[in-house]
Amino acid sequence: MAFLEIVIVTSLALWLIYKWLTIRDDEFKKRNIPYEKPYPVLGNFGNVVMNKKSATKTIVEFYKRNKMHKIVGFFNFRNPVFFINEPELIKKITVKDFDHFPNHTPFINVDGDPLLAGMLNIMKDQRWKDMRNTLTPVFTAAKMRNMFPLMNECFNECIKNLKMQLPNGSCELEMKQFMTKLSNDIIASTAFGISTNSYEDPNNQFYNVGQSITRFRGTQMFKFMISNVAPWILKYLGMKIFDKEKTDYFTRLVIDAMKYREKNNIVRHDMIQLLLEAKKDSAQHWSDEEIVAQCFIFFFAAFENNANLICATSHELMSNPDVQQRLYEECLEIKEELQEQPLSYDIANKMKYMDMVLNETLRKWSIAALTDRVCSKDYKLTDEEDNLVFEFKVGDRVWFPISGLHMDEQHFENPEEYIPERFSDDNKGNIKPFTFIPFGAGPRNCIGNRYALMQAKAMLYYLVINCKLERSENTVKDIFDDMRGFNVSPRGGFWIRFVSRN
Template sequence: MVCLEICLAILGLAVLIYKWSTATHNAFDGRGVYFEKPRPFFGNMGASILFRTSFQKQLSKLYNRTKQYKIVGLFSFRTPMIQLNDPEIIKKICIKDFDHFPNHPSFIQSNERLLNDMLSMMTDQRWKHMRNTLTPVFTAAKMRSMFALMDDSFGECLEHLSGLSKGSKSGEGIELDMKVLCNKLSNDLIATTAFGLKVNSFETPDNEFYRIGQSLTFSRGSQLFKFMLSIIVPKVFLFFNLKIFNGQKVEYFVRLVVDAMKYREEHNINRPDMIQLLMESKKENENNWTDDEIVAQCFIFFFAAFENNANLICTTSLELLENPDIQQRLYEEVKEIQESLKGGSLTYDAVQKMKYMDMVISESLRKWTLAAATDRLCSKDYTLTDEDGTKLFDFKVGDRVNIPIVGLHWDDQYFPEPRKFDPERFSDERKNDLVPYTYLPFGVGPRNCIGNRYALMQVKGMLYNLLIRYKIERSPKTVKDLWEEARGFNLAPKAGYWMRLVPRKQIN
């Protein structure tokens, strides 16, 4: 009898959980929008959530199945979203009628320190004021002064590779996981440019900044689990007062920035990094930003730059080893730049002169887009109409919008032979043929990525230094097909980005 009661209780609980998991599945009923039937808990994204495929691949396939519709319904976990498959509609929503969709949806409900002070989490006027504060930080002039700090970290990375080369047999080169190398480089660059801290993760891989920073990224382990839990069951997350970030580790970053600002003010120290630029912007801006709001903008670098910038170097390096003719042409360009510097260090202005480098990076961002999608939240009721005035859809306050960047980037209607790595798509002769709002590597409109100059500067600087000294070749461990082998939300093969770096002869 007791067993029967237990079984009935378990069955009743299972039924309740199932009903809860499917309670939002009628969200599009009567709204005249096509959608694919979602699964309980995971919606339309189960394969990537369960690490059976990558989010990029799953979203691209969904886009291809539904692209005949200008807008479609999509379920991310239990959350219904309106996906925009048409570039003209993307333009309307994100630019022309931005005032109806000014914010990102808040998937995370948590009151923990720094989280809601990040630019990407801010809304309305508060976001606008912070964006205006930060915009001068990322101008070309500011990036130019910051590049010297990056150059020091590039040098330490190359010194590390040189040491590995000496330990290898002559002519064999270095076999390494490029992701491990680039994570250390990305860490050191963020430390010096965003936090005013000088670290060398190649000499001291267990340094505190690297160790704590790694533990706070969303791409793996318990951090990813807590992040997903906050999305799936936000009320439970809040009820038990759970935290995405470890409070002590957050406090480490707060103290790092606050103490640095205080010390610089007391000793009149000026250093061309993000802390300094934020201090200057704070003085010039009428908004009285708190220390936490300033720290949060440095803190977000770990989520916007740490993984993404490292991955971009890796995916580009992978394409260069797969396309030796492209690698050779790029090498010839960086060699010309090196000769024009006449023994001097690489500069921001020299980076900007590398046109073929820009084409290669642009195509890498097209094929291996790091942000598979971006989103918006409807803040005012909005009727979407076609060019001839025909009503397409009525958006309601609270509707969440999804923009499938990866779907557009892999659409052969806009990019013929999308799996082919072709930098010529972005040549002066052909780039004007691109359909507007189909290439969105850094998002679109006023809510686009503010740090795109920073990201491109880092990746181009590292590839320049790498190609001057090494030829990138396949190793026995190199991934055979990244599109098929990548899993989850982080575009990376499970075994890593293994490749071989072969020292070039006659280096000046």
């Protein structure tokens, strides 16, 4: 009898677990939206979690299979989300009817974690709006101009280290590791007010902590998945996605720096200083913890992504010598104009072809594969003829497939090819609105895009003016096939041969 009871209880428990795991699998069927059958628990990201494909490639392939639908269903683990494939509908949701979709869906569970809950991209409604208004002056051209000399110090150390590796005129480097060190040092200086040199000291604490936080692999990847599937498990076990000791490290850095500067009247043109000024000028009375949270999301967003942008562009310059030569010629003109003076923010922004190159990288590589919104109040989505397309309910999650749009031949002819001229003054006006959205769209677009582009322009200028980029024996043949996970990073690395121009 006891055995029979055990069998019954076990069977019931397994049935309940199955029902819980699949309870939303018929969401799209009930609402008459086309979709693809998901993996159990993993949803349509199964191949990403099982390390078979990258998130970017998964999004692009899913988009291409389903782009005939204006809206298509996608399972983010257990959660159903609505893919919006039509640019005009993206415009309506992100701009025209923004008040119905004012928030992002938290990419992680932030319950009980004030640091994560205070990040700008996690904040909601009026609280987000107030913080966005507080932060907007931080990222103006004037503030970036003042911050640029701090970046230049890091660029100089990077190039100095590169030249040391060129005693015979050339060397092979894995760009991701090389550029992540630069990204680390720039963020340490411009956001946290500390000086690091990750080329001389690759084991410095700031770099090691940063790498461990931003790389979703192993245990951290597992906790991220649990946070999406069943956040109550992490709460019950008292676990957090990010190790508390490491997040506390960043908190101490910022709070100690703020207190020291206020006490000693120290002014430095970095993020902490700008946030201190914004805090004083704001009527919102932001806490120190909320200011720390902005530094943390700034680090989290910039550490990998800024390095990826430079790596991807370098890879394309290596693969397209004609593009590299034209960019080199523009950089030479800038160098002559500078007359031995260091590069400045205003001069960097004069490089039109550099702009075209970076835009084409952002199109082809889509550093962010998608962006999202969540419906805050019931909404009837209509097309340009005012015909009803779909009725959204409160809580519906909406995704915009950035990488899919960017690689659609209907929007960009021969999308697999790297053609910076798409973004020339003569051609960029022909790009259909909301088909090129590398930094998102509408009021919740990326607030740090000017910072990211400033860093990429300057570093590429220094790289191209000093070295010719050539294919290495270790260069991965197909980057997209070799990428895994949620970052733009091939397993085989971004290997490039640097040949000195001097």
